[in-house]
Amino acid sequence: MDSARFTTTQRLSCQMMNPDLFKASDRTQTIQPPPKPNRSKSEPTKPEVVVDVEGKRCYYKGKILGKGGFARCYEMTDVASEKMYAVKVIPQSRVSKPHQREKIINEIELHKTLQHKHVVKFSHHFEDGENIYIFLELCSRKSLAHIWKARHTLTDPEVRYYLKQIISGLKYLHNKGILHRDLKLGNFFVSEGMELRLGDFGLAAKLETVEQRKKTICGTPNYLAPEVLNRQGHGTESDVWSLGCVIYTLLCGNPPFETLDLKETYKCIKEVKYTLPPTLSPSAQKLISAILQKNPADRLTLDQILTHEYFTKGYTPDKLPPSSCVMVPELNPPSPAKKFFAKMAKSLFGKKKSKVEKTPAEEKDDISKLVSGIVKCSISRQMSCKTVGPNEATPPMAPLASSGPTDTQAEEESRKSTSQSLKGTGASSNDPCEDALTPAAVIESAVKVLNDCLSSMPAASRNPPCLSKPKPFIWVTKWVDYSNKYGFGYQLSNQNIGVLFNEGTHLSLCDQRRTVHYCLANNKHFMFQADTLPEQLQSQKQIVELMANYMEQNLMEGGDLQYEDLPPPSASPLLLQWVKTDHALVMLFNNGTLQVNFYTDHTKIILCKSADDDSYLLTYINRERVSYTYPLSVLTDRGCSTELRHRMRYVVQLLQHHTGS
Template structure:
């Protein structure tokens, strides 16, 4: 085995290669001295037992673990492009299409957790990991907990200060709405360059969170401003749900299918489809889609009659289609309205 240090903190994380298979892992190494007390051991046990049950394309994969007299070793999927925190530090702000790209994946992983009755409780840029293919993985379940009734909810304050929800600071307990609040803070941070409630003084930060006091830069699009405002609501019941977030007008904008690796350090060149391309794509689907499966279900005795009628209708359609194609994609394409022939400009960096 070969080990290379990736990061340090409560535990050190290493990149490891199993020489027998050449498989690479991220290995979380926790000193036994850090889990000498019962509650510390319980925390690590909870993290392992919870994480090993998860299987989702946007959650870091758990492989296996073991321990010796010195350390506990947790083997995880390697995300070679590190985390959103590293990208944010290099870029400072991301474009709206990029933010939509990452948020869709975060929400997908988060819905999976919430549907299984699990709260993450520490959503932040450093816990969103990026693999070689620029796919996002939600990780670090050290503070994760099972969802409980309002009466049973944990009242302890845990998480990262800049991303804590008002009800957590007020010791009202954790619910799925607290994760949604943190998601809003993540969105704001990616688009504005800093967390919404960040100050030089921690007490002042907590005060701003409790009062929901922050600024929305005018550089943000109206849709982005509305979405952030809809998420950062003081009353948890007033916050948008994950499904409402995905259906918000902000997500009607262009979202790339994939981001280039270069976007980790610089603004990517994205090419939204032109209005004309979208129009013709819809036309093609409506004219030629969903025809094949119905033919196979026709009884043999009816097949000849229907084949004749289909042949006739096919000739008619062919004639109609030719007329449409001549009128829309012939030499006079330039006479179409400008909004159908011109390619949309790349969205501005927010």
């Protein structure tokens, strides 16, 4: 958060509390997401600042995320750490009575004890004279209620995907003796990675015996169980009933007992009077019928739901693409190619042992199996997989400028042995270059030239004329993230396919797959004819071919940049490193090229050196995939649109943030 955006009073309040927050602008800057191209041009209002005097922290209040009877939920950002939260704000006026305050205290104390993958994380809380603030994990995809509103109905595979996660979180609560008592679409939150979290524990209560159960009617009318309406109290079966209503709502588009009159709704619930549409699959009809039973003892348990034929005989995806929040995703059971991928993973890596079980010797054994003696130097890049867009299939979180651990003497010997082994196969090879570009060097150059440009460019309302026929340069047209098993794959504009493997090696298929370019983690290069590739590299080549086929069949080109006279395959750049943020994917290449792909609108920025001299070119690909290339010097002299300037500034802030500069 730029300190200039605070009012004088807000700034002084924060500074007195923690003066270190405002000593350096780079420590108080928030990397802002790129703006939407057609946003309002009116001057933004200064954000409201919330101050935790006791904790000596400042937060600026962002957009409202939701509101209920007693509280509102806002997006808030810690000024110092830039961490974002979902914050439940409860006015003190709403908890003026002892029983009201006790209710909030109980919610806080209960939520504090919960630690589960599918439960919204509790961070901290504080209060001032006006409000109580409860800081929670921010789930950027909002909730199932928002997805349902956009989609109206979901497919069976999607419902299975979400239901498995709901049941996982709900079993955790029930095992701890906690009833949620308000299960509904709006209380199932969805993270950036499309993972579901149970939230809102305002009505949650400890499980009690039948005699001790509270007879209060609480919850959301459409999801209330008959025993709750009949004042028989809540048990775990009441949560299961609500879950059945959730399943029905997601598949049918409306709650099972919804009517125009609340009394009629309650009557239908007590009589279990609802209709199963014929459009539902037979297994879905059976599942809903087995859950929505009037007698709590007759309902399926959570474990029985998971073993029901609805799950056992139906396909459940491992991941859902973010696009499924607004449109029906293309979901199919694993294809033969994907099955081959899974089989290949098992043959290459075997079954994973836990970190506790593995000894250093076992670690070395596993690593040596990967590629005949090539030692693994960077395991931190293995991350989760998710589909993002038509020319990309998603991203991990890796440090931007890490060099990996230093080689031990044994590892160095192993590298030399591998190098000698490959030399004996008739490959052409190049020794590591002492002046080869590192990720840090690419970042340093990019930050310098972009900063120089941004600091000098005049204000402008539009972009200057672009180059009509820019000299050819190579960029990434498609990419796919399989780093949970193998590495990061990408297709270049010259049709070469490369994969940066998790252990640090790199293999490219060049010249229409006739040539193989192989690079060890120590930057030693080898070139082979595809038909003379050593046996020890065949497995990696197969993985690259599978990724290439996947991208060819499933992903679109990322822009309209097409050249007939591209540099020769031997001049093809290699990916040095890649990193994912909440808004973009960054790729750094050994020829100094930097490419940033923005997820939301699929715009891209490519910074590369001109083929004629050492000057820089900046290419912007807009959301329609139309490209515009400018000499950076022209942007410096003539300025550019707000849209492009904000993206350039975002790139600089992102690079500085991840390198600590």
